[in-house]
Amino acid sequence: MRSDARHQPAHGTRAAWSLLAALASLGASCARQPLSADAPDAAAYLELVMPREIEIQRYLTKPARLDGAERANGIEVILAARDELGDLVKSAGVFIFELHQVRPASGDRAGMRLAMWRVEIRTPDDMRRYWDRLTRFHDFPLQLEHGTLAPGRYILRAQLETPGGPRLFDEYRFTHEGD
Incomplete structure (x- = not known):
């Protein structure tokens, strides 16, 4: 035993x-x-998941009072990025926003550029800062460098440059009535 x-x-x-x-x-x-862009299916995968379109959300993007200001001193830009199938996706890369006054009676409606913002999303912290999980949109609070946004008609242009992908563009025309 x-x-x-x-x-x-x-x-x-x-x-x-x-x-x-x-x-x-x-x-x-x-x-x-580790990820490898040289993998045989990497190009097909990227084609499927990379953004193919950006769209400024017209009913949500608006002049905003940022940092407790008394008047609108910036714009809160709500932006959707969609993949090849039309589904909302997160986007990494460089976002460039330009705010122009509207030039009346002209072929090129964009008049004087009032502001330009460059926002880079390259890290998980960057993504958390600008991605809204509930709406599945990017949310960019863009503050004017000097002063407030006067009443008037404006054009907001958005551009996304993704690593290895095409440049994507959208434009939104709006009127700010004042505060």
């Missing part, structure tokens, strides 16, 4: 080592693998 008692712990030890080895190999297979 004693020989059985000695044999039992050895079998338990072997089972424990086998379980530990299995768990270690499972952990190694679940480890995050």
Whole structure:
């Protein structure tokens, strides 16, 4: 009977080592693998998930009082990015926004540029700062460098430059009645 008692712990030890080895190999297979743009399916994958269109949300984008200002001193831009299938997606890259006065009776309606903002989304912190999980839109509070936004007619232009992708554009014309 004693020989059985000695044999039992050895079998338990072997089972424990086998379980530990299995768990270690499972952990190694679940480890995050580095991404490679050279992978055969990478181009097809990028075509599927990269944004193909941006759209300034006309009913949500508006002059805003940022930092507790008494009057509108900026614009809150709500922007949608859509993939090839038309679904909303997060977008990384460089967003460029330009605010112009409207030039009346002209072929090029964009008059004097009043402001330009460059916003880079390159890190998870950047994405958290500008992505709204509830609406699934990007939210950019853009403050004017000097003063407030006077009543008038304006054109807001948006551009997205993605790494390795096409440049995407949208334009929104709006009237600010004042505060």
